[in-house]
Amino acid sequence: MGPYILKTDSVHLEFGGRKILQDIFIDCRQGEVVGLLGRNGCGKSSLLRIMFGSLKPSYQHISINDIPILKGYHNGRIAYLPQHSYLPQNIKLKKLAEPVVDPQFRDDFNNHPIYQKYHNQNAGQLSGGELRQLETLMCIYSRADFILLDEPFTHVSPVQTEMFKDIIRKCAKVKGIIVTDHQYYNILDVADRIILITNGATRPIKNPDDLIAHGYLSHIR
Template sequence: MPQQVLKVDSVQLEFDGRKILQDVSLECRQGEIVGLLGRNGCGKSSLLRVIFGTLKPSYKYVSINSDFIQKGYHHNQIAYLPQHSYLPKNIKISKLAGMLVDHGSWPDFTALDIYREHSHKTPAQLSGGELRQLEMLMIIYSRADFILLDEPFTHISPVQADAFKPVIKACAQRKGIIITDHQYQNILDVSDRMIIITNGCTKPVTDKADLVTYGYLSGI
């Protein structure tokens, strides 16, 4: 099967007359992780929601292999991990996983310690960190070819974050992943390449010096 390519171009978004995104373009191929950086309020989460199809901008062009995509969630083409919890609170993890996880990935998913330890519980019985890990894993192991991860390292410990980085990288061998998190070092660790949103526009990032140039970091 040919490698799939997700392209996003010319996204324009404004709230109450204030332009949030005005010259946004990015590309993500199956087999790579693209890190998305930017200061708080720059529009990172909004961009992911535009790609996924739950936020309507003034204009956008989103395509997979040049086929225009209006709603990324249709036909399980794109999966999205929001910042907030998305799982129903009173359904067992095992049942939720059965609905969300790709059947081809099921053996790998159910072998994970976090699943084996908590599959008999409901989300309401889990800590914030345990729930975040399972929600992230269900998205990563879903049927979608492209994965959008919004603050996946939030509410989990540094040790847990380090444990999940190889899992994310392994899944990226067959999926395209766009990931953003305010803990920028985690993004640097997992990404094959990075872009930053600054002044409503996307710019490529080649090293940490670029993050200073674009005002994301004050120094190195």
């Protein structure tokens, strides 16, 4: 059995009569990081939620190894890091993490300084930044075959960003990871390939200059 491949095709999503997504194809296989870029409001978060199963568009076709799936989270195949906090506030982090973390990465997770520091506390006792780090760690290190990360670098320091990129690279040896962020240079750094959403459609990006050609960037920093 080769690596699993997650495919998302023919997504149609409208809000209030306005077409958000209409010509979408994105795939990701275990062993790679796919970067998803696009301007604010283009539908990046909506697409990740559709793939996870928490948003239902008017049409979608999502499959793993060509077997259709309706909600990836129902059988634990897909994990999703939203932009907002998602952990229950009044349960110890240790209790939340134990059933979620992939056994092959358990030592890495348990030995991470922020987990060691807070594992006996409730999520509600942490600051927003500390909680964001822990939620990101739990998502990347989860048992899921595919990890969807929505803005993991936006509210963390440059040092933490580099740490998360290292973890993403390590976990992507056995998982498929799709990651989006406004900090496009971090996406270009960590991703094996790039998909751009523009005018409701996905466009594969062969080199960074394509981002200028499609009007996403005026220059590469």
